[in-house]
Amino acid sequence: xxxxxxxxxxxxxxxxxxxxxxxxxxxxxxxxxxxxxxxxxxxxxxxxxxxxxxxxxxxxxxxxxxxxxxxxxxxxxxxxxxxxxxxxxxxxxxxxxxxxxxxxxxxxxxxxxxxxxxxxxxxxxxxxxxxxxxxxxxxxxxxxxxxxxxxxxxxxxxxxxxxxxxxxxxxxxxxxxxxxxxxxxxxxxxxxxxxxxxxxxxxxxxxxxxxxxxxxxxxxxxxxxxxxxxxxxxxxxxxxxxxxxxxxxxxxxxxxxxxxxxxxxxxxxxxxxxxxxxxxxxxxxxxxxxxxxxxxxxxxxxxxxxxxxxxxxxxxxxxxxxxxxxxxxxxx
Ligand code: AQP
Numbered sequence: 001x002x003x004x005x006x007x008x009x010x011x012x013x014x015x016x017x018x019x020x021x022x023x024x025x026x027x028x029x030x031x032x033x034x035x036x037x038x039x040x041x042x043x044x045x046x047x048x049x050x051x052x053x054x055x056x057x058x059x060x061x062x063x064x065x066x067x068x069x070x071x072x073x074x075x076x077x078x079x080x081x082x083x084x085x086x087x088x089x090x091x092x093x094x095x096x097x098x099x100x101x102x103x104x105x106x107x108x109x110x111x112x113x114x115x116x117x118x119x120x121x122x123x124x125x126x127x128x129x130x131x132x133x134x135x136x137x138x139x140x141x142x143x144x145x146x147x148x149x150x151x152x153x154x155x156x157x158x159x160x161x162x163x164x165x166x167x168x169x170x171x172x173x174x175x176x177x178x179x180x181x182x183x184x185x186x187x188x189x190x191x192x193x194x195x196x197x198x199x200x201x202x203x204x205x206x207x208x209x210x211x212x213x214x215x216x217x218x219x220x221x222x223x224x225x226x227x228x229x230x231x232x233x234x235x236x237x238x239x240x241x242x243x244x245x246x247x248x249x250x251x252x253x254x255x256x257x258x259x260x261x262x263x264x265x266x267x268x269x270x271x272x273x274x275x276x277x278x279x280x281x282x283x284x285x286x287x288x289x290x291x292x293x294x295x296x297x298x299x300x301x302x303x304x305x306x307x308x309x310x311x312x313x314x315x316x317x318x319x320x321x322x323x324x325x326x327x328x329x330x331x332x
Contacts, residue, residue, distance in 0.1 A: 005143035010058035012200030020185030021149025027070030068290035079307030086315035090136035185252030194241035222276035253278035
């Protein structure tokens with residue numbers, strides 16, 4: 001059976017980008033067709049300046065939102081990365097096959113490091129090595145597929161390179177995984193700045209729809225989305241990024257085709273209204289389920305405890321095999 005692994009970082013409140021690019025597919029498709037593991041990758045949240053109490057809070061909230069989105073622990077495994085030591089054990093072994101040049105070429109590293117430096121901060125070493133830990137997250141489970149948004153495909157390619165290199169040098173140990181991205185919604189852009197990805201670490205949040213935004217807040221953000229000069233609704237990523245982003249969001253929420261939707265709406269106003277309502281409707285059941293789950297926090301903790309146990313049992317034999325292959329003696 002195909003195995004799927006993917007994760008989400010508790011670095012902020014989850015966004016519509018996280019949902020349309022990744023979580024929705026995990027819940028609606030992947031968990032039913034594959035042996036699936038989904039992980040709140042909390043160690044990755046420590047790679048930038050962080051408030052410990054906030055990371056704890058967001059880790060719980062992220063797990064709760066995954067359940068609210070329909071992740072069903074009866075058919076898949078949901079857990080916290082830091083609860084399974086195999087991730088960090090394997091990460092070190094992979095650091096021994098990765099090169100610093102490879103790390104420095106990662107687009108996300110360059111962007112995030114530049115942001116840290118612009119704010120006068122120092123770049124943490126863990127930000128540079130983050131893609132190796134992500135490779136360990138995936139390879140520990142011998143995952144075949146990694147369903148992600150477009151921004152993560154470079155990291156999955158690196159994971160493939162490291163797996164192939166390790167297998168070649170030390171004997172076949174890892175499955176070489178492949179990224180899968182959704183046909184629409186793979187890169188949801190910021191509503192105020194359609195040249196940038198809608199991200200949860202955005203400073204103002206004005207162009208970001210958060211999954212827990214009230215319906216009126218969602219409507220306001222979409223209605224204030226930056227559009228382009230010109231009046232007609234045209235699907236054109238390079239020439240009309242703002243309008244194209246709205247068409248993509250509308251298509252992802254309604255199951256339509258973004259190019260055909262451009263013919264349905266004559267004005268920016270009509271497109272924005274339709275998009276706002278579609279987003280509100282997509283998020284409604286998720287918000288309701290989240291409210292119910294918050295009333296029973298013990299349930300989420302139990303899911304995470306069971307999930308970590310299941311995940312450990314899958315990861316341990318592979319990580320032990322990697323240790324032996326690279327030359328480490330097993331503990332007596
Ligand atoms: N804007 C987006 N459009 C489509 N997919 C997206 N994803 C994130 N943003 C978008 C996908 O969501 C999954 C989990 O993302 P992550 O937690 O690993 O964080 P990230 O990719 O670094 O994105 P964020 O939300 O923007 O976080 P920050 O601001 O902290 O960097 C991934 O599959 C991702 O592709």
